Amino acid sequence: MTAKAATTGKPTPPRGILVIGGGVAGIQAALDLGKAGAKVYLVERTPSVGGRMAQLDKTLPTNDCSICILSPLLVEALRHPNIDLLTYAEVTALEGTPGNFKARVLKRSRFVNEHDCIGCGVCARVCPVSVPNEFEAGMGDRGAIYVPMAQATPLIYTIDKENCLNFAGGTYEPVCGKCAEACPKKAIDFEIENEEIELDVASVIVATGFDEMNPRPIRNLSYGDHKDILTGLEFERMLNAAGPTGGRVVKPSDGSAPTSLAIVQCVGSRDERYHSYCSRVCCVYSVKQCIVAKDHQPAIKDFHYFYRDMRAYGRGFEEFYHRGRDETGVNFIKSSPASITTGSNDKLRVRYEDPATARPASVDVDLVVLTCAMIASAGTPELARVLGVDVEKDGYFKLKDPLGDPVASTREGVFLCGCASGPKDIPDSVAQASAAGARALAYVGEDKSPVEEGPLPMNDPEEEPRIGVFVCHCGHNIAGVVDSKAVAEFAARLPGVAYATDNLYTCSDDTQTKIEQIIKRKKLNRVVVAACTPRTHEPLFRETCTKAGLNPYLFDMANIRDQCSWVHSDVPEEATEKSKDLVRMAAFRAMNLKPLQRKRVEIDRSALVLGGGISGIQCAIDIARQGLDVVLIEKEPALGGLLRNLDHLFPSGAAASDLLKAKIEELESLPIAVFKGQEIEAVDGFVGNFEVKLKDRELKTGAIILATGGIAREPKGRLGYDEFDNVITSSDFEKTLGGTEKFNEGEHIVFIQCVGAREEEGYTGCSRYCCQVSLKQALEAVKRGAQATIIHRDIRSFTRFGEDLYRDARNAGVSFIRRKDDEDVDVRGNGRAETLGVFDTTLLSDVELECDTVVLAVPLLPSDTTARLGEMLRIPLGSDGFFLEKHIKLGPLETNTEGIFLCGCAQYPKDIPDSLAQASGVAAKVGALLSKPYVNLEPATAFVRRQLCRACGTCVDICEYHAPELKQDETGEYVEINEALCKGCGTCASHCPTSAIVAKHYTDEQIESMIDILFEK
Amino acid sequence: MADFEPRIVAFACNWCSYAGADLAGVSRLQYPPNIRTIRVMCSGRVSPGHIIRAFEHGADGVFVSGCHINDCHYGFGNRWAEKQIEKTLKLVEMLGIEPDRLKLEWISASEGEKFATSIRTFVERIKELGRSPLQR
């Protein structure tokens, strides 16, 4: 372990980067950095990584299973040669200067030898202690020796000293010892001591996430008095199929199925008595919980959802909110409950003011979910002291410049990402994580060593098969049920098998060496391991094969533990028979396996940024800072994009022109080629090798970044915009505010929100930034002597400090009228707009307002070039017309096409900090991609047998990645699959009517050989 | 036939369903040992040919599982799988095999329980149906 080498001092490992916190943000940052070649120390306080996201059931708006999309990243981080995972550890000191920090880390003892633990869990089964499991938000139990969850990464058990009987007196006194006895690997050792590690790090990333506020102090909501009142996180665990109730929605008080639910928003958030900020994610996650709850428990008939402003601001969120309303039947009530008490028949009574009548009302429900504020994670002040950085008064780590730099802390070389600097959803957190990665990377200089991937050893596919079979006991885990010896003996008699044996632990280090020797000695040319699951262990065994000079694709696994001994423990004979079958199938597949070679393609280590707005500029800067070549292309004659239309910026009040000037100066100080007044006309090629045609030149580039922004279109035909001169847009008004002129005493400026956004037709989503803009403008207008009114549907000031702005505007006297969702404002006048008519949903009556100026907040729409570029680059567009990201949660910066990235408003509307974070984040991705002069293409792709192809085009329709391409030459039409684009899913192969397509490594032959042998008499 | 033990071929996509099956194991959920699973990268890889071959060689049932709709690791492989299965069902019927012997199920990586129950139910159903008509 390199960390240990650091303590002894020699040889000094390269300066690394310290990442604190192993949630999705920390993991993302670590992976980006590791791939870019930096040494990463990822320190996590708890026994396993995954953080909050690992606790979630589903992610919205797609209702993707959270752990399904997260765990591949966790495993990747665990196995990455550049990443040292230090779990159950804490940073205790940080000294030195940026670029040359010395960090001290305390690695707490698990009392389990990390190297030996195989994660079988026998110990936990015998532990006599039972305490609430933090991971289950207190709803499930665990022993004193435990893993937080079944899919824990790393899967190593931990003894929690606080609760272990042997430490009852504080120090070790042998009392129990049951776990140590039960452990098949003798991995438990009560005398293992804490370890102090010293690390040389160039920079630090803080990704410590958030905690959920305990709502107990809010007495009127009665949390803690009644079992059927849960917090949002507790409810999330209940919904999780792997959670304490197995996904069943029940009343904790008696285990019965609830028929009605109340959801209460903003518990402790947007409340100056507790936390004045908006927690940013609750509105929609509760909608998701309603949808999932209904799915898991159709008996629930009523969902009473109490909210203040529905902040469904992300991509697809507005539509998701409507889905909750229309499909699940959630009853959205704009009101904050006054109290929750015990009602009749064991129900809970929620009292509130009915917004429809403005009268007190109440409803009795079975279960209440309080969506509590996200607060800075426990230990933030201590960690801040250790790191020498500041915290905000709301408890989160402080950003030095929240507007111009969304990741820099108050200490140089220390960066913040994810919820460490304030509440955030998953895509914003991972974008920031990458951004922090890009910044941190700039401090390691040349101390980078990207993981080299040389060519794989190749074997002659025609050689007579000599299969080696290794059957694992996994201690007692397999052998306790399955007769591993008998399986190995059975395997030895199979055709083609040259060697078969059984091992106690096939995955242990010494067995790897043994396997390596046997492969060489016995001249094996195929290997089968019958053990646990290939999902976690295939990479390890493949590595062993490669080391032994065997092509790693000549390896197969039979899963006789997770999918056999563990699930058939009551029928050992059948389990043994099944294991034999699985081994036989694997051996026959192995016989048909072909060696595959990674294809290495040279790449052009340069990037091309499309769009010279603030995102494009920032992205180009951060790429150039890594020493890579960058070209920036802007279609207008000047740089700046949307920012050129802005005057003063929230929250700092800085002039937009100053920010822009500073960024352009920085851009110009770097070797970046800027082409203004240019657009791309054609693109060809693939990752690492794009050829881009401009008007007057051709460029080669390894990566393309779409930073093409958006455009605020004129609201033609809306609300008197065509008729009246004094009906203007936000950007027009921004110009009015450009000077310092006062307004006439009492001049009335009326802002109308969502003009052309959140509509049934056309742009259905929320434009995300307009509420903030109108609040800022209204406040400024009031300061300069005017009166201001904002007519809105919900005020969505969800951003960092956005809620403060909303409060300042209210306190300064800005009036707010919440209109109906489906009723427009009536703008009347003669030559000029004079009066406005609107139904005020708070007063429950029509109101009439006189106005001097009407400001229409219009949404940002995709820029004109989006559709054309999308077609040219084959990047799909969302239903909103913006470019579609690779994954709505975990891939906000990538597109479906490798080597093409996106940032800023090209993806969807965003404010400056979010755009900048994305821009820097993309730079990290590009840095990782271009860290080596080549890329290796996945070898298990599909190819077309030309003689059989009839060019029907079925595969072309199927493939999401546009890998198959119709081609033509003298002999006629045919399809060719571009290996660089193919991801190897094999769907095309199963659809090809002439079986012309072969899915390598999952060929028909290979699949069929498994079927055939299974039924062979 | 009280002691009839059906032989079932299961296909599971690597990203969700295979992981769900693993989770069933980690959670020690018990289900009948009648299935033999073939891992594929995506449920879209399973072709009518594979399914029919399994029946012809002796399978009493074929179980195909993939990620939930919209969760497919490759976008829409599972939607294509769904269509393939519909098509295959027709072929299966033409061969005189009861359609219940072919089952498609969406199982996520967190649905260990669902994997176990689905297998339990499927095995039970096949037991009711008895040996495959092609094997009688």
Ligand code: FES
């Ligand atoms: S990857 Fe699971 S269905 Fe496509």
